[in-house]
Amino acid sequence: MKKIFSIIVLVLIFASCRSQNKTMTSQEKADYSKPKLVVGIVVDQMRYDYLTRFESKFGEGGFKRMMREGFNCKNNHFNYVPTYTGPGHASVYTGTTPKYNGIIGNNWYDKVSKEMVYCAGDENVSPIGTEDDAGKMSPHRMQTTTFSDENRLFTQMQGKTIGISLKDRGAILPAGHTANAAYWFHGMEEGSWISSSFYMNELPKWVKDFNTSDATESYLKVWNTLYDISTYTESVSDENTFEGGFGGKDKATFPYDLKALSKDNRGFDIIKATPYGNSLTADFAMAAIKAESLGKDAITDVLTVSFSSTDYIGHNFGVNSKEIEDTYLRLDKDLERFFKYLDATVGEGEYTVFLTADHGAIDVPNYLKSVRIPAGYLDNRATKSRFDKFLIKHYKNSGIVENVSNNQIFLNRKFIDSIGLNINDVQERIVNELIGYKNIDKVFSAYTMTTTSFTTGIESLLQNGYSQKRSGDIIIVPDTNYISYGSTGSTHGSGLNHDTHVPLLFFGKGVKHGETLDKTVIPDIAPTISALLGISFPNSTTGKPLGFVLD
Numbered sequence: 001m002k003k004i005f006s007i008i009v010l011v012l013i014f015a016s017c018r019s020q021n022k023t024m025t026s027q028e029k030a031d032y033s034k035p036k037l038v039v040g041i042v043v044d045q046m047r048y049d050y051l052t053r054f055e056s057k058f059g060e061g062g063f064k065r066m067m068r069e070g071f072n073c074k075n076n077h078f079n080y081v082p083t084y085t086g087p088g089h090a091s092v093y094t095g096t097t098p099k100y101n102g103i104i105g106n107n108w109y110d111k112v113s114k115e116m117v118y119c120a121g122d123e124n125v126s127p128i129g130t131e132d133d134a135g136k137m138s139p140h141r142m143q144t145t146t147f148s149d150e151n152r153l154f155t156q157m158q159g160k161t162i163g164i165s166l167k168d169r170g171a172i173l174p175a176g177h178t179a180n181a182a183y184w185f186h187g188m189e190e191g192s193w194i195s196s197s198f199y200m201n202e203l204p205k206w207v208k209d210f211n212t213s214d215a216t217e218s219y220l221k222v223w224n225t226l227y228d229i230s231t232y233t234e235s236v237s238d239e240n241t242f243e244g245g246f247g248g249k250d251k252a253t254f255p256y257d258l259k260a261l262s263k264d265n266r267g268f269d270i271i272k273a274t275p276y277g278n279s280l281t282a283d284f285a286m287a288a289i290k291a292e293s294l295g296k297d298a299i300t301d302v303l304t305v306s307f308s309s310t311d312y313i314g315h316n317f318g319v320n321s322k323e324i325e326d327t328y329l330r331l332d333k334d335l336e337r338f339f340k341y342l343d344a345t346v347g348e349g350e351y352t353v354f355l356t357a358d359h360g361a362i363d364v365p366n367y368l369k370s371v372r373i374p375a376g377y378l379d380n381r382a383t384k385s386r387f388d389k390f391l392i393k394h395y396k397n398s399g400i401v402e403n404v405s406n407n408q409i410f411l412n413r414k415f416i417d418s419i420g421l422n423i424n425d426v427q428e429r430i431v432n433e434l435i436g437y438k439n440i441d442k443v444f445s446a447y448t449m450t451t452t453s454f455t456t457g458i459e460s461l462l463q464n465g466y467s468q469k470r471s472g473d474i475i476i477v478p479d480t481n482y483i484s485y486g487s488t489g490s491t492h493g494s495g496l497n498h499d500t501h502v503p504l505l506f507f508g509k510g511v512k513h514g515e516t517l518d519k520t521v522i523p524d525i526a527p528t529i530s531a532l533l534g535i536s537f538p539n540s541t542t543g544k545p546l547g548f549v550l551d
């Protein structure tokens with residue numbers, strides 16, 4: 001009996017050792033094949049052709065390192081309209097489009113509360129690190145998970161997620177619902193990185209230290225070109241009629257004395273609209289890696305970084321400006337510095353990076369016109385006045401329209417019902433009216449969007465951006481290259497190539513070297529990273545993993 005007992009004990013010990021060894025080995029193996037850190041980089045308003053246009057002036061350690069060591073998807077596009085910042089960031093990380101993630105604009109008309117809402121705005125949270133409403137933000141309006149959420153679930157909340165961007169929406173939406181933290185920049189007189197009670201009750205010490213250091217103040221300096229301006233042959237002359245410029249300075253020309261200009265340009269906010277805003281973002285991201293020990297163990301962490309200054313500068317000076325050229329040459333230097341830091345702290349080959357954009361941008365329409373390319377500006381006042389007359393003539397009431405925003409019309413469904421009309425008939429009648437208006441190229445009804453399945457063309461892009469619950473009754477497509485914007489600077493939002501075609505670069509652990517001209521779409525990014533990590537795809541992914549990118 002005793003002997004049998006000891007044999008059983010021995011067998012049990014042996015079995016438990018074996019199973020423990022086996023588990024440990026497979027665990028180690030699984031962890032070994034995963035990056036310690038995934039860094040997602042979004043460059044706000046980066047067109048694909050910036051990679052090629054400025055390539056000869058880039059250094060070896062930034063964009064060119066990603067292309068040299070990693071994989072370049074050269075035909076990567078947004079597959080929905082509108083191509084705005086909120087939807088862009090949400091789509092990169094949720095692996096789907098506004099139709100499912102619900103981020104249908106930066107701001108949109110909320111059919112329930114009957115007011116405009118902001119994609120990251122949240123009245124139920126409080127600001128942290130400021131008293132300002134700039135801190136009342138959360139991802140609550142995003143309806144689906146991000147790959148960073150899935151990594152949190154997969155790792156039992158052991159893998160950290162931190163989101164960083166000058167813009168709140170650029171930090172919050174990528175980091176997802178389960179993030180440890182998201183930080184964004186509040187300029188004005190404060191010039192500090194802030195958060196909200198959605199994430200924490202108090203800023204961690206390292207953030208407070210960063211805010212009280214002279215890190216931000218030191219960028220209130222003179223912005224001049226990195227290299228001799230005469231070598232900037234990839235952009236139009238510095239002085240031209242297509243640029244906005246800063247308040248308090250007559251001409252939009254180098255150099256810009258930021259300290260002197262700051263009082264006429266909302267204090268520290270001026271830094272956001274210069275390349276130093278990107279440098280500050282990189283500084284803060286590196287401080288986060290160090291203080292939060294990101295990528296220090298075998299459990300994958302996720303850091304999302306969005307460089308916003310590129311967008312402010314594009315809006316102000318336009319895509320063809322010397323200011324944009326200088327911004328990208330400087331961003332290249334910031335990326336080099338950032339990658340070197342990752343090599344030193346996480347280890348070369350131990351992390352994986354992807355870089356893309358949230359949308360592109362159009363050349364300044366006045367510039368396009370000057371070189372005889374069809375382009376122009378929408379006369380919204382004339383359109384509204386003609387449309388109001390139509391509504392009064394046919395419905396005796398212009399109040400039949402509740403809201404017009406993001407090229408969509410929201411109808412008062414209750415009122416339409418009360419006067420005994422059918423909503424589909426009213427939509428159809430308005431479609432037929434508007435298509436006759438100047439500079440309106442296409443008009444679709446909600447009925448069409450929800451009853452027809454489009455697979456190609458602008459119709460398909462509109463449908464991918466269309467949320468039956470949140471979007472409007474009528475969708476308008478302006479003429480090609482016609483925008484609602486001031487006469488200087490660039491903007492974005494359309495389904496045209498200049499807005500949809502953006503870089504997609506992967507490099508680091510698990511990524512092959514190569515390039516493709518096969519079409520990829522933004523929602524492919526999240527499932528590709530999920531596949532690399534061996535985790536669930538975000539819950540509403542419509543993209544596909546890009547197998548050819550992975551080792």
Ligand code: ZN
Nearest residue numbers: 044045085358
């Ligand atoms: Zn943007």
Ligand code: ZN
Nearest residue numbers: 238239252253
């Ligand atoms: Zn200029």
Ligand code: ZN
Nearest residue numbers: 045085311315
């Ligand atoms: Zn923008």
